[in-house]
Amino acid sequence: MNLLDPIFIGQLVIGGLLAGALYALLACGLNMVFGVMRVINVAHAEFMLVGSFAAYVLYRYLHVHPFVSVVIAAVLLYGLGFLLQRYLVERVVNRSLLTSLLLTYGMSIVLMNSGLLIFSSDFRSVPVLQGSFVAGPFIIPQSRAAAALVSLAVTVAVYWFLKRSRLGKAVRAVSEHAEVAMLCGIDVVRIRMFTFGLAAAMAAVAGVMLSMIYSFSPDTGPDFITKCFAIMVIGGMGNFLGAFYGGLLLGVVEALVGGFVTTQWAQAMSYLLLVLVLVVRPTGLKGARLAK
Amino acid sequence: MKRAFLIAVLSVVAWLGIGIASAAPPLKVGASVALTGKYSRTGQEQLNGIKMWVQDVNARGGILGRKVDLVYYDDESKPDTGAKLYEKLITDDKVDLLLGPYSSGVTLAASTVAEKHGFPMVSSGASSTKIWSRGYKNVFGLYTPGTTYMNQILHFAKSKGLKTVALIYADTAFPRNVAKGVKVTAKKLGLKIVFEEEYGKATTDFAAMIQKMRRLKPDVVIGGSYLPDSTAFIRQAKENRLYAKIFAFAVGPGLPDFGKNLGSDAEDVMGNTQWEPTLNIPGAKDFATRYKEKYGHEPGYHAAGGYGAGQVLEAAVKKAGSINHAALRRALLHLNTVTIFGRYKVDKTGMQIGKPGYTVQWQGGERYVVLPKDVAVKPVVYPFKPWSGR
Numbered sequence: 017m018n019l020l021d022p023i024f025i026g027q028l029v030i031g032g033l034l035a036g037a038l039y040a041l042l043a044c045g046l047n048m049v050f051g052v053m054r055v056i057n058v059a060h061a062e063f064m065l066v067g068s069f070a071a072y073v074l075y076r077y078l079h080v081h082p083f084v085s086v087v088i089a090a091v092l093l094y095g096l097g098f099l100l101q102r103y104l105v106e107r108v109v110n111r112s113l114l115t116s117l118l119l120t121y122g123m124s125i126v127l128m129n130s131g132l133l134i135f136s137s138d139f140r141s142v143p144v145l146q147g148s149f150v151a152g153p154f155i156i157p158q159s160r161a162a163a164a165l166v167s168l169a170v171t172v173a174v175y176w177f178l179k180r181s182r183l184g185k186a187v188r189a190v191s192e193h194a195e196v197a198m199l200c201g202i203d204v205v206r207i208r209m210f211t212f213g214l215a216a217a218m219a220a221v222a223g224v225m226l227s228m229i230y231s232f233s234p235d236t237g238p239d240f241i242t243k244c245f246a247i248m249v250i251g252g253m254g255n256f257l258g259a260f261y262g263g264l265l266l267g268v269v270e271a272l273v274g275g276f277v278t279t280q281w282a283q284a285m286s287y288l289l290l291v292l293v294l295v296v297r298p299t300g301l302k303g304a305r306l307a308k
Numbered sequence: 309m310k311r312a313f314l315i316a317v318l319s320v321v322a323w324l325g326i327g328i329a330s331a332a333p334p335l336k337v338g339a340s341v342a343l344t345g346k347y348s349r350t351g352q353e354q355l356n357g358i359k360m361w362v363q364d365v366n367a368r369g370g371i372l373g374r375k376v377d378l379v380y381y382d383d384e385s386k387p388d389t390g391a392k393l394y395e396k397l398i399t400d401d402k403v404d405l406l407l408g409p410y411s412s413g414v415t416l417a418a419s420t421v422a423e424k425h426g427f428p429m430v431s432s433g434a435s436s437t438k439i440w441s442r443g444y445k446n447v448f449g450l451y452t453p454g455t456t457y458m459n460q461i462l463h464f465a466k467s468k469g470l471k472t473v474a475l476i477y478a479d480t481a482f483p484r485n486v487a488k489g490v491k492v493t494a495k496k497l498g499l500k501i502v503f504e505e506e507y508g509k510a511t512t513d514f515a516a517m518i519q520k521m522r523r524l525k526p527d528v529v530i531g532g533s534y535l536p537d538s539t540a541f542i543r544q545a546k547e548n549r550l551y552a553k554i555f556a557f558a559v560g561p562g563l564p565d566f567g568k569n570l571g572s573d574a575e576d577v578m579g580n581t582q583w584e585p586t587l588n589i590p591g592a593k594d595f596a597t598r599y600k601e602k603y604g605h606e607p608g609y610h611a612a613g614g615y616g617a618g619q620v621l622e623a624a625v626k627k628a629g630s631i632n633h634a635a636l637r638r639a640l641l642h643l644n645t646v647t648i649f650g651r652y653k654v655d656k657t658g659m660q661i662g663k664p665g666y667t668v669q670w671q672g673g674e675r676y677v678v679l680p681k682d683v684a685v686k687p688v689v690y691p692f693k694p695w696s697g698r
Contacts, residue, residue, distance in 0.1 A: 024519060031515045137348030139536050143571055148547045157547035230512050231539050231569060235344050239510055274516025279507040
């Protein structure tokens with residue numbers, strides 16, 4: 017079997033980019049939260065699953081198409097994230113990393129078990145956009161193409177927002193130096209609430225898209241969160257573009273390794289890449305050259 | 309005189325009180341169950357079956373005149389958690405009887421703990437022959453061994469003149485055992501395994517694997533799997549347009565969820581089953597009806613296995629006349645009985661030899677027994693309907 021068949025490689029790369037776009041969306045949100053408040057939100061994957069279950073419930077009982085659920089879930093999770101930040105996360109923002117990890121870990125446990133209580137551990141999915149379309153010699157699954165497009169759109173939109181809008185600049189200011197931002201008259205506390213809500217909304221979008229691709233249950237969070245952490249470090253902690261490229265990179269690397277070696281090695285790639293980056297360039301692909 | 313009378317009355321009352329309190333304390337039956345993690349769906353089914361048995365046996369007055377009390381914990385589908393829990397059940401909760409967990413992986417670990425304490429354990433939910441090849445004396449299985457799971461399907465493939473097989477399996481005890489059996493049988497039948505890959509238990513993305521398989525155009529695709537991975541694989545096989553004349557998976561197709569989650573994509577997928585409600589086993593239909601009433605869906609074989617394990621335990625304790633470990637062990641070794649799950653008869657290692665396995669196929673949104681021919685409810689639909697025609 018000639019593995020150097022360009023169509024084979026091309027197919028793998030396409031699959032990897034599609035998967036990577038989804039990873040990027042998740043990781044960018046997580047990264048943004050870290051950047052702004054130095055909090056690692058372990059519950060990020062559970063936010064994503066809330067989005068997935070929202071899509072499931074809306075589809076199953078109200079026959080709402082996932083493309084509509086995306087908006088609903090995003091708004092819902094923005095609200096949830098905002099409130100969680102205001103009442104819980106804000107308390108640990110200026111404390112040690114361990115404290116915030118404990119809090120978000122606790123949040124993830126509560127969310128996961130609430131999910132298990134309500135939905136049980138059955139695997140669900142939203143059977144929309146099944147099947148694939150053909151582009152030349154390549155096969156592109158519909159659900160993954162949709163997920164990639166939506167993820168890209170949202171990530172690019174958020175990036176532009178951070179770059180160009182006043183509010184976005186305020187967010188970046190807080191992430192760079194919260195005290196100076198405060199001196200400039202920025203309401204740092206509100207910015208944090210907003211950012212957390214936005215990240216949760218991004219996770220929700222990822223979750224809704226995911227519901228069409230994979231089967232999920234309340235305890236599938238850990239499968240994704242570890243990849244997100246790896247991407248964050250690989251891309252450079254706190255760096256939005258870094259997380260984006262890191263996500264795409266991981267997707268492609270996983271696909272290529274899965275194709276040339278085995279799927280098991282592909283699973284290990286997130287950790288191997290993580291170690292590699294830490295050894296070669298500890299601040300990440302796009303991280304600052306000097307440590308802060 | 310009055311004081312003596314008072315003492316007499318008090319001692320009678322006390323004696324009566326102690327008598328009532330010690331009249332038949334409940335029999336504690338311990339088990340760990342996968343309530344979370346990859347095996348949670350099947351673990352829950354098994355637990356449902358066990359709970360139904362506990363209810364039924366208590367309605368009959370219990371075992372040896374004692375009510376049965378079920379003590380169970382969540383082993384999270386993890387072998388090391390299971391081992392810790394069985395240690396706790398034996399030494400801390402001091403259970404009287406043991407039932408095994410779900411999955412060969414967790415059972416391998418749990419049975420080591422049981423063996424260490426010389427505590428006999430009745431296991432449904434595990435089929436890997438590795439469990440019974442360690443010289444242990446305390447594990448007694450209900451499931452037909454995993455190495456036989458795909459035999460009927462492979463024989464069927466051979467009868468249709470098929471030649472090549474793509475084999476995938478998860479990296480845990482049971483799937484590896486199924487794969488081992490597939491390799492042995494395929495070799496015997498002259499079928500060539502053109503693709504073989506092991507995947508991690510947590511894998512959700514099979515796209516790369518499917519790409520590789522497509523290039524090889526296998527006649528048969530066989531998976532040593534559980535429910536989440538077999539579901540994901542079929543869905544992604546459709547997305548990536550992988551076609552084969554036979555698709556067969558372990559565990560997944562035996563559950564109602566498979567058809568529910570995949571809809572028309574489950575059509576024509578074959579799988580193994582240890583038990584079906586339509587089989588001509590005394591009590592099976594009644595169990596299925598009552599299970600559906602109680603839990604709202606049809607039982608899969610994992611639930612029946614849980615119930616059957618309870619029945620075996622009950623029969624063995626009755627046969628031994630006590631819960632003494634040595635007596636119970638002997639009883640379980642020599643017991644030959646029929647439960648709603650089928651016949652229970654083990655060889656000298658405790659492995660099940662009295663019960664056959666069966667093959668199911670999804671047709672028209674329902675699961676039917678298609679092999680062996682003499683118990684088939686419907687004939688096999690062959691070949692697999694192309695994806696584009698669904």
